[in-house]
Amino acid sequence: MSDVVPPLIPPAIVPGDYVFIDTAEHLQQWLQETEAHMQATGENRCCLDTEADSLHHYHEKLCLLQVACAGRFALVDPLAIEDVSGLLALLDRHELWFHGSDYDLTMLRRTYGWAPRVVRDTQIAARLVGFRQFGLAALIHAMFGLQLSKASQKADWSRRPLPEHMLSYAVDDVRYLIPLADYLMKLLREKGRESWFEESCRDLQVDVAARSMAPKEDPWRVQGSGRLHSKGLAILKSMWEWREGIAMERDIPCYRVMSNKQMVIYAETFEAGGVMNPPGGWRPRWKKEFHDLIADVFRAGQASWPQRVKKAKARLTDAQREQIDSLCSLRDKVAESLDIESSLLGSRSTLEEVVAESAGLEALMVWQRELLKEPLANILPQAEAA
Known part of the structure; x- marks a missing residue:
């Protein structure tokens, strides 16, 4: 569908209609008042968004919880309130x-070991009705004719106190979700796709829950390393370990020392x-350590170099x-007829996976x-019986 729709009437905004909560007592009071308000209004939907500091610190952490419940908005500080179980x-x-x-969902699971009971996602809804520009700001502009600020998108959310413009930016991430949801659900029902949406949301929950929380066995085997041989893997591992030490020491994200892509190219x-040759902008200490680690890899010798990992996945046959x-071709035609992305x-x-595995x-x-x-029945006869 066209991403340009007639603007709807945006919800009224009352300046300062949100609260910043950084004590357990204030949170408890807000929860009691909100619970009573939701019972009185009959509203059964809440909205949630999070902000973290992955662009600014070595250890990524949850820094803000933006909550909307029946027109009540709160910005909860998880750095100040340890117990948000209520x-x-x-x-x-x-x-x-x-x-x-x-x-x-990933950050909430990692921080609190929590997975919400019922998840609904306006991004999934927008894609299923045919929007190609499905970022929140793009949808808000298309729906309400409003231009949301992106000024705080890459800000350091661990800073305190948070300035007013960052608080306003944060609350806007949940302010419009219910009106947006109402409109998208109307379109889904009109197109007969509501069940697609509900199943897709459940599938996302299952996918997030199934991801391992354990550290990777060889985290230095970054994207692109699969094409390297033993010598290249040795220097990659050495660079990765050195980069981790520098990033931890300076409490900065690893990419600000050297990106994964740069390391693979090296x-x-x-x-x-x-x-x-190390980047010209590096400090002298980094340059010296970089040259030292190259020498250490040579000194260690081939016997200590990592080996390529043989992929267990079977190779596809020409017929497959x-x-x-x-x-894929038939999928694209079906998607075109539905006016949605083929993916x-x-x-x-x-x-x-469907073609290669018996239970695909x-x-x-x-x-x-x-x-x-x-398409499946025409190409995979066994699919018809399934």
Whole structure:
């Protein structure tokens, strides 16, 4: 669908209509008042967003919880309030709306070991009705004709006190979610896609819950390292360990020392016998340590260098690749007829799983299987019986 829609009437904004909560007593009072207000209004939906400090510190942490319940807005400070179980319990008693909830759900699980009971996501809803620009600011502009500020998008949310413009930015992330949800749900019902939406939200919850919280066995094997051989892997591991030490020492994100992409490029240069010159803007100590770690890798010798990891995943046959190409082509036609992104019906990697594994259909949601029923039956005869 076109991402330009007739602007709706935006909700009225009352200056200072939110509270910043940084004590357990204030939170308890707000929760009691909000619970009574929601019972009085009959509203069964809450909204939640989070802010973290991953762009500014080595250890990422949750720095702010933005909450909206029946027109009551609160910004809760998890850095000051250790126990927010009362808030989580309130949210669990209601339908909880997010926008782009994957990161929020991950941070909430990591910080509190908590997974909301019922999750609804306006980003998923927007994509399923056909929006191609589905960021919150883009949707708010399309729906209400309002331009939300992005000035605090990359701010350091661990700073205290938070200035007024950051607080206003934060509350806007939940202020418009219920009116936005109402409009998107209306479109979903009109298109007969409400069940798609509910299943997609549940699928996201399951996916987040299934992710391992344990540290990776070899975290230095970053994206792109799979094409390196033993020599390149040795220098990559050494650079990664050095970068971690510097980032931890200075309490900055690792990418501000050197990005994963930069490290892989250096490793490829090292593997090819090229000269590895550190970035010109580095301080003298970093440059010296960089040259030292190169020398240490040579000194350690090949016997100590890491080996390439053999992928357990079976290689696809030529026939399977042809089936996947055909499925992708037919998927694209179905998506075009529905005016949605083709990836919503299953990414290429998902379709590879469908073709390559005997129980591959389980990789698709029920609504996806139904829409792809004919293409699957034509290309994979066994799918028809399933």
